[in-house]
Amino acid sequence: MEKISRYFLVFIAILTLAIVLPKLYWMAFEKPIRKPFVLFSCMNNDFMIHRIAEGNRVDTKGNKYTLEEYEQKLPMMFVQQLLVSGLLPDTIKGIGLDMHDISKAKSFFRLKANEIDAPVPDLYPMFESKSGRASLEMPDDFFRITWRIDFIDASTNKVLEDKSQMFSGALFHKGFAFPVKQIAGLPTTRKSCDEGYLILDSKDQLFHVKMIKGKPFVMKVNIPEGLKFTHINCVDFKNKSYYAYLFSEKNEIYILTQDDYQLVKWPIEGYNPKNCDLKIYGDLFNYNVIIEAEDHIKVFALDTEYKIVDTYSESWPVKAERTEGKVFASIFPAQLSMTSDKSKFIRFYLALTIGFSWVFLNLLLLAIHFIFLYRRKVNLKKHIADLCIIAITGIFGFIAIHFFQNKFFE
Amino acid sequence: MWKSIIYKEWLKIRWFLIGFTALGILGVGYLFLTVQHGFTFSGGKNYWYSILFMGYQFFNPIKYAPLAGGLAIAVAQYFPETVNKRIKLTFHLPLGENKVLLMMHAFGAGSLLFSYLLIFGVFAGFSIFYFPVQMITDSIISIVPWFLAGFVAYFLVALVVLEPVWKFRFYYLLVGGFFVTIYLQSPDTAAFGPANTGLFILTATLSIALLFSAYRFRKGEM
Numbered sequence: 294m295e296k297i298s299r300y301f302l303v304f305i306a307i308l309t310l311a312i313v314l315p316k317l318y319w320m321a322f323e324k325p326i327r328k329p330f331v332l333f334s335c336m337n338n339d340f341m342i343h344r345i346a347e348g349n350r351v352d353t354k355g356n357k358y359t360l361e362e363y364e365q366k367l368p369m370m371f372v373q374q375l376l377v378s379g380l381l382p383d384t385i386k387g388i389g390l391d392m393h394d395i396s397k398a399k400s401f402f403r404l405k406a407n408e409i410d411a412p413v414p415d416l417y418p419m420f421e422s423k424s425g426r427a428s429l430e431m432p433d434d435f436f437r438i439t440w441r442i443d444f445i446d447a448s449t450n451k452v453l454e455d456k457s458q459m460f461s462g463a464l465f466h467k468g469f470a471f472p473v474k475q476i477a478g479l480p481t482t483r484k485s486c487d488e489g490y491l492i493l494d495s496k497d498q499l500f501h502v503k504m505i506k507g508k509p510f511v512m513k514v515n516i517p518e519g520l521k522f523t524h525i526n527c528v529d530f531k532n533k534s535y536y537a538y539l540f541s542e543k544n545e546i547y548i549l550t551q552d553d554y555q556l557v558k559w560p561i562e563g564y565n566p567k568n569c570d571l572k573i574y575g576d577l578f579n580y581n582v583i584i585e586a587e588d589h590i591k592v593f594a595l596d597t598e599y600k601i602v603d604t605y606s607e608s609w610p611v612k613a614e615r616t617e618g619k620v621f622a623s624i625f626p627a628q629l630s631m632t633s634d635k636s637k638f639i640r641f642y643l644a645l646t647i648g649f650s651w652v653f654l655n656l657l658l659l660a661i662h663f664i665f666l667y668r669r670k671v672n673l674k675k676h677i678a679d680l681c682i683i684a685i686t687g688i689f690g691f692i693a694i695h696f697f698q699n700k701f702f703e
Numbered sequence: 704m705w706k707s708i709i710y711k712e713w714l715k716i717r718w719f720l721i722g723f724t725a726l727g728i729l730g731v732g733y734l735f736l737t738v739q740h741g742f743t744f745s746g747g748k749n750y751w752y753s754i755l756f757m758g759y760q761f762f763n764p765i766k767y768a769p770l771a772g773g774l775a776i777a778v779a780q781y782f783p784e785t786v787n788k789r790i791k792l793t794f795h796l797p798l799g800e801n802k803v804l805l806m807m808h809a810f811g812a813g814s815l816l817f818s819y820l821l822i823f824g825v826f827a828g829f830s831i832f833y834f835p836v837q838m839i840t841d842s843i844i845s846i847v848p849w850f851l852a853g854f855v856a857y858f859l860v861a862l863v864v865l866e867p868v869w870k871f872r873f874y875y876l877l878v879g880g881f882f883v884t885i886y887l888q889s890p891d892t893a894a895f896g897p898a899n900t901g902l903f904i905l906t907a908t909l910s911i912a913l914l915f916s917a918y919r920f921r922k923g924e925m
Contacts, residue, residue: 294801294911295918301908302862302915308905309882412893414755415837418748433748435755437837445835448747480756631898637891639898696874697915700922 299697300678306693307686308629314688315621315628322617328585331605333594334366335385335578340592340605341366353605369395369576386578400530400575402538409524409566411637416445417480419460420487422503422510429482436460438473438492460502463509470496477525477537484529491537491549497521501536501554514554522547524566530575538573540566546582548599560601563591568635587611613647623650626687655687662691675699708803712780712810719779720814723772727822730765735829737761742833754838760892762826762842769822769853770883773815777860780811781913785864804917808861812910815857819850841893848895851906852886858909859883866916867923875916 327346334341339352341363350363364371365380372395375381383390416435424430434444434453441461444453464471474497478490489503489510499514499522516522524540535548539556544566546559564571564584572583579602580595589608596602612618630642662683666676679699682690738761741750753759826846830839859879866872886902888895895902 295914298911298914302912305882305905305909306878309878309885312885313881412841412891412896415841416751416755416835418752431748431752435748435751437835446747447751448742450747450833450835480752631885631888632890637894639888639890639895641898641901693878696871696878698871700919 299699302697303682303690303693306696307682307689310689310692311625311627311629311686312631315625316630318621318625322620323612324615324617326609326612328590329607331583331590331592331607332367332370332574332581333579333592333603333605335369335576336366338603340594340603342605342607369399369578370574388577390577395577397531398575398577400528400532400573402526402528402571402573402575404526404538404566404571406566406568406570406635407633407637410635413476414480417476417478417490419444419489419504420482421505421507422487422489423505429484429487431482438471438476440471460509463511464500464502467500467511467513468498469500469511470494470498475522475525477527479527479529485531486529488527488529488536488551491525491527491539493522493525499539499549512554514549514556516556520556540564546571557599559595559599561593619650622646622648624654624688626651626655626685626689651687655684658687658691659683662694705806708806709810712807715783716776716779716811716814719775720818723775724818724821727765727768727772727818728825730768731822731825731829734762734764734826735833737764738829738833747833751834751838754834754892758891760842760845762846765826765846766849766887769819769850770856770887771853772818773853773856774860776811776815776818777857777864780807781861781864800917800921801914804914805911808910808913811861812854812857815853819853823850844893844896844899847899848886848888848902851899851902852883854906855879855883855886855909858906858912861913862909862916865913865920867920871916871919 327344330343330345331340333339334352337352339354341350341352341358343350343363350358350360352358352366358366361378361380364374364378368375368381368385368390372381372392381390416437418432419434419436420429420432433448434446434456436442436444442457442464444456444460445451446453469492472495474493474495476490476492479488487503489501491514492500492502494500497516499516501510501512501514503510521542522539523542525537526540527537528535533551535550535557537549539547539549541547544564546561546564547556548559549556559582561582561584565586568586570585572581572585574581574583578597580597580599582593582595584591584593588611589606592605594602594604613622626646628644628646630644631639633640633642636642659680662680663673666673676699679690679694683694684690686693738750741761745753754761827839827843830842834842859875859882863872863875863879866875
């Protein structure tokens with residue numbers, strides 16, 4: 294039993310060290326990777342690249358720009374500054390610039406990988422979509438969807454049976470298959486108006502559900518056969534062109550147009566929600582779809598008909614390819630972490646070191662431990678397990694073995 | 704003989720156990736007093752909203768309570784055994800050394816579990832009044848690692864206290880101190896869901912950790 298308890302302790306120590314030592318290493322030696330900020334210019338039909346680390350602004354041909362010139366090339370992004378400077382042009386591409394139109398067309402959307410793989414609430418407020426009031430009001434009850442939809446009064450914690458039955462009936466009537474895979478909406482009063490929720494049911498059917506004058510509004514959205522959505526993000530843009538961005542299991546990006554419920558696929562490739570961040574800047578002339586991964590950036594400039602105008606991509610060495618990463622790889626055979634920037638869940642995130650440069654240190658530590666045992670004149674056969682642990686886990690195992698020493702056989 | 708050993712353990716930990724349990728229950732009572740206050744002043748809908756969408760964790764004030772309980776019970780149970788090496792008397796009893804130790808340990812861990820269950824029960828009981836089952840489940844997923852951390856602290860303090868060599872006590876403290884922080888991260892509510900099973904298994908493996916240092920103690924490791 295003592296031997297088993299020791300091996301358990303060695304295991305716990307290895308696990309702890311595999312979390313702590315790499316973390317300390319990166320805290321000491323990690324250097325930030327400053328990703329370029331890239332936007333399509335409607336003025337010269339080229340991408341403008343702001344390299345924050347170097348402090349320069351260039352286009353894809355290598356022409357350099359001052360801050361003022363850069364802002365003038367991106368008038369939709371820096372409209373306020375250009376207004377102050379008096380440099381906002383009257384027309385662009387023959388279209389007269391009107392502040393109301395500019396404001397209406399401007400949109401920004403951001404989705405990080407860790408927002409997709411994250412705990413989600415089980416209850417949501419169903420706002421009154423046509424209250425006749427200037428601002429939205431938080432309802433007294435919240436809904437959950439299990440084998441039906443329940444509305445629960447927050448102050449009494451009691452199910453509102455009549456309302457629950459009314460909404461459940463409306464959903465059943467439209468062919469809703471309980472329970473749900475995702476409830477997507479904007480559960481806040483800080484939005485221009487309420488459009489309820491887009492709900493994916495257990496059969497991957499898509500429904501638009503909201504409350505109008507206290508009554509349920511349920512609309513089933515026609516989805517092409519075989520198309521399955523894995524994630525939906527509702528938006529509240531001033532131009533009211535679409536309800537949401539929808540991400541398919543093939544990593545395609547769709548929008549759901551407002552009122553006519555058409556699914557429009559955007560011609561974007563290379564977006565993986567598991568390890569990429571997505572930013573979408575919309576304006577009067579273009580949509581800039583920016584995909585940021587650990588080692589590259591891809592930018593798609595779309596026109597207002599969602600057709601590709603131009604694309605830009607750039608890559609850089611990942612952490613492991615840089616000097617500090619190579620040193621890390623020669624010390625640590627793996628890294629364990631309880632958190633990840635790709636998820637909000639706590640898990641045991643194990644990342645094995647790429648390559649085998651850590652083998653040399655493992656062998657060195659193995660030799661040191663071997664000499665240590667030899668000098669103590671112990672029976673080496675009884676330390677084979679320890680030697681194997683060091684050979685595999687390297688520095689983690691070496692420290693663990695020496696913290697929890699094997700003296701059972703002496 | 705077994706009854707006498709259990710009685711001895713009970714004498715050592717009883718006031719700490721009763722005190723911790725009472726404080727724990729009072730702490731949970733205070734917690735729900737703040738919930739009641741929040742409901743009264745902010746309204747139920749706003750209180751729920753802050754929990755569901757603004758990351759408010761009403762249960763956060765009890766985060767370190769189980770850890771404190773585990774530490775207190777372990778110190779109360781094992782520290783007296785190291786004064787003048789009294790535990791040697793236990794090892795001289797006509798019983799298996801490991802069996803006696805495991806009995807002591809099981810009693811301590813069982814007492815701690817009983818105390819935790821009482822506190823947990825009060826927490827769950829109050830929760831039912833204010834929150835639907837989904838919100839309670841998310842809260843429980845978040846607080847389970849804190850209670851496991853209490854057991855980890857109990858097991859590791861036993862390991863450290865019984866270790867005869869100060870240098871190794873420091874090493875164990877170092878590993879244990881970092882290890883317990885795994886259980887005490889501050890993520891979103893219910894984020895511990897995928898990790899809880901693994902954490903439970905790790906906690907269980909530590910339950911026999913004291914056998915290692917007790918062995919070193921018995922063999923007179925210097």
